[in-house]
Amino acid sequence: MKIRLPSSPTRGEGRLGGRQSRGGRPSAPTELSKQWAGYLCNGQRITDGRLLYLKNLKLIHFRSFSSMEVEFIRGVNLIYGPNAVGKTNLLESIHILSNLKSFRTPGISELIQWDSDSASILGEISSHEGGSKSLAVLVEPNKRTAWVHGKRAYPKEYLSLFPTLTFVPDDLGMVKGPPPERRSFMDKGTFQLYPTYWADLSEYNQILKQKNALLKQEPLLGGSTRSDLELLPILNEQMYKVGSKIIQSRLEYLKKLKVALQKVYASWLPGHENIRISYKSTLGKDVLEVDQEGIQRLYRAALQKMEEKEQRYQTSLIGPHRDDLDIFLNERPIRQFGSQGQQRSAILALKLAASEVYFEHHGEYPALILDDVTSELDPSRNEGLFTYLRKDFQVFISSTVKLSYLGNLAPCSFLELPS
Incomplete structure (x- = not known):
């Protein structure tokens, strides 16, 4: 896809021109005007500052795009155009550059243009010091790899470089x-606050996998062997030690999130509704009132109590892999009593x-x-x-229409995808 620009900046507006080719050699992309990209909707300029943002x-x-290049500003970037022109594809690529996975599909082969062997997503991220980082994600039919400055990167190192939060219509499933x-x-x-959380979660999932495999072995359903019975308590001990750390980290994160959620609702939706969240643990409500050692005691006791039931059901029934987050609006479960608009507002407020x-x-800010x-x-609610x-957010928004009023509310750039 070629990018065609007006001959001079026009109040922050741009237009993507040309044809989205599904086959053949991609056209060489034209770089967006540096002068144009720095303008606001009201004709003023902004500086890059020292905050993290996608430049x-x-x-x-990638999907419908044979080749495309675009520049963004630190404020609001509105991507608009009729349906089926690639707006969601563009947002999806930004999400993948950040998270190494799609918000639309678990199948990465769907991301590759049908006549190609691979897809590439490359982005330049401003750093805290005012420099930049070159990130890239290479998508192949059976794998995806992350790159920083041309060198392979492990996911646990890569995922903290360009944090994002995504809201899509399908997020209603979160409620x-x-x-x-x-x-x-x-x-x-929790991971974004506590980097070691990734390792704890990975260790726990490995223990959980081993335990579930053991519970599904036939001897445990009847005449259990001595070696099987001896292994189960060992796995349970490992599980409650690591699992209690996960629960404690989640509770610490949610404590901060609750405070922030009240502030967001008061600022964004003053006088509308009261929202509240609560951690729902398989260990019971007491888990909310104790420290990590207390969580271990509750965890150990619950495992002992559920041991026979877990063997009967052949799966692990206790632990953070079974926990949940309750969301209340005006003290009633939003899942049952909230309207669709209230549910969407609650999800967005949480993010x-x-x-x-x-x-x-x-x-x-992410x-x-x-x-x-x-x-x-x-x-x-939109206003x-x-x-x-x-605030100092970088925002990417898709819309079927040009939302001109955004220029009066926040620094913004308009990008039109033609049919």
């Missing part, structure tokens, strides 16, 4: 869906609160990726949202 992005054979979606939200936020917690810990958010909220985003 530019290049896509090669209505099963617990894994809410656990994933907690885990991501904004997570960004505030990240800022308190790291001194910068980038926000908002897919079609304006069509999911009523006008008053409150963009007023709130006057």
